[in-house]
Amino acid sequence: MGTGRRGLIATAVAVVCAVTVLAAPGTAFAAPEPPAPTASAAPTPVPAPGKDLEAVRERLDRLYRAAARATDEYNAAEEKADKQSEEVVKLARKIVEGKERLRQLTARAGAAAAAQYRAGGLPPEAHLVLSDDPQDFLDGAGRVRQGHHATKGLLGELSRTQQDLEQYAKDASAQWKKLEAGRKAKAAAQKKIEKQIAQAEQLESQLQEEEQERLAELEKEAAKKAQTAWLDSGVLSEISAKASAQGRKAVAYATAQIGKPYQWGAEGPKSYDCSGLTSQAWISAGRGIPRTSQEQWKRLRHIDIADMRPGDLVIYFGDASHVGMYIGDGSIVHAPRPGRDITVAGAGTMPILGVVRPDAD
Template identity: 30%
Template structure:
């Protein structure tokens, strides 16, 4: 069978150097995307300078200190509220027992009346053997009625008192629940701030940690230098005061000799033994303090020094560890002075004093939110429980911004 020829001409293949349009567009788009990604491959957030890390960590510790004071206040309130609730519940139990006693007495009267039956006064008169017997029986019934009425009154009184105490107990339990909620919230705040601070520190390289330690040493040195200037100024003032008192004493003695009187060594001549507030001796008699305060302050400082080296633990008040206000409270307790638990309440105790008039034993408070406190030891230095990760130590009062100071007793 013959093969039929194709009616179509074969296409001639033409070589071209022009690339396919679709491929070129996709390739260019890909190159552009890669170029854009390469241009934006830098970190989204630059690493903070070590100075900024230091400020941030210090601020987190301050915030944790403030939350610690909230925790301490809530804990103290919770303890007091729990004691009140326990007392009220005990009172309710006692009054409930009294109600039960009154109820039993009423029950006895009811049973007796049921057994004997109630007789009307007219029937009693007609059933009596003689008028005298009637009146005798009436008196007995009257006394019984009085006892019954008293039992009823007692029952009602005890019932009302128990209801009142029960309502107070319920209200106190509600307050206790609110306080415990605040306690848990404050505790969580402290933990969150400390976790954030530790996280920041953990991200530092060894070199950055060394740099941070150097910044900390510089900060401590500057604070110590300020303390030394304060001590020098106070020492100069003390010397000037002693010289003035000595000159006044000499003038009085000479005046006494010229007038032919006594030698002038008696009362009112002044001793000249006062020293500057903050000089470390606590014997200044010219600022309203006396030996009694110096004696108490000595006990406070002896106790505080004995705690040096013990760890700071937020919410702790001894004996193994302390937070800042826990240490001051425990130290002043040794001197027979009871301080509140928090810095916010301790700052309200005693007499406010200027920084230049500080004496050993005075309390120095820090930051605008009054979230830290230390015990002044003299020469611009204090003993305090600083922050988590640190131990009780001596440090310049200028290490942190001063809010104010008080003399507790």
């Protein structure tokens, strides 16, 4: 979130506080203080890896997948917080406009009341007797009746404006509570991410250099085995669809990021997480899509693998915790995990949940 938005939100909250005091006595907002920095929780101790590098590889995979799930939680909470912040700002603007309208109406009502007071000293019969021109009096009486109607309408509008302000204040209070809940959810997800990554890094740090090299080989072998099995199914022979114009733009953007580091919660331009890469690639192609891999799976149109075309998104694992972009020839471009760079990989190197198409219409 940029500093401009933070300033706007701070201003909005200040306005909401002021109006709430006027509209609902005894109720006020208090902008939460930023959370105090806390030391990172110590990672849970893990057993020494010994020589069972395959078990280490599997454990690392579980840890990084858990971090990926927590990253989706973090990104979803951040997206909600952004929307709630926008709602608070909109409500603050309505409150400012409502206060100005209330001030104008109050001034007009006061002027009307003063005018009626000045004209109301004698009964109408006395005004008629004292008037030099009865017709002028009758014309004036008509204008007085019109003034009464106008004043009644003015008071009604004044009451409605006051009610609107009270409702805006209640709505702003509810949105602020949601914003606070989102902030807590985001912080909890961040703690999960950091814990899983810390455990994985600790586990990797226990390996000797030759063990790390062998572990890398095991990862490559596992990926190759999975990709070979996927290709041997004959699926690639069925995939022949060409990319759409927008799909080509999305692929061009995603492949241009190859070599940049993975960073959880990042949306570029220097680093990305898996769904940050795919969502930004499609934004660059003129199509906004959900921010997280789980929402991409839920909300985008599902496509049969045989109908897959470059630009489509391949969703992985049963919990939809990872996503890559299909670029053709059985390959994807994706941001793998912490400690790795954006790269090209076989589309079948991970368990495929399904395929979705951002520009299905």
